[in-house]
Amino acid sequence: MDREEPYAAQFDVISAGGRRRFSVGTESRDRDSDGAIPTEAWFQGEEYRLDVEDDDGVSIYVRWLSE
Template sequence: MEPPNVCKARFDEVVTGGHRRVTVGVEIRDRESDGSIPTAAWFRGEEYRLDIENEAGVAVYVRRL
């Protein structure tokens, strides 16, 4: 049985200058059909952009305030 094509997405808000970063949510999200992580995601009606995929395999998205 093949594992589901999903990833864990963490959504952060970053104050301009990057001095403050707050995680506002974590969700399981679908990957693209080729298995890649989407470069943009919507969370609570706001657009977030992929920042990094960390060591734990979590895709971290950010919205800059």
Template sequence: MDPADLYTAQFDVVSAGGARRFTVGTEWRDREGDGAIPTEAWFHGEEFRLDVEDDDGITIYVRRL
């Protein structure tokens, strides 16, 4: 059995116009079968979209209000 290929996903909510941004959660996630990081993710019943992978290797997803 191969070890899990995990990444850290951070989920942020961004207000209209981007004036405010706050993190609602962070968790380990599995990569896709080809090793790619998914461009969409669901967190607590809400859809988030890939925003950026920061310098610490954390993949940040956002949901815009």
């Protein structure tokens, strides 16, 4: 079975209230078995949700910090 093309995933953290957003890392990830980009991902032991794919084709995941 052929391996699906990897994609670039960026992981951002958003402060409570959405006032600050900062990137905590970027890495190459494997797609789902059907070729789709996963809607959630784990990074450094935390769960992130897919937010948007930017103009460069990077899938940006976010994690909201609680108050």
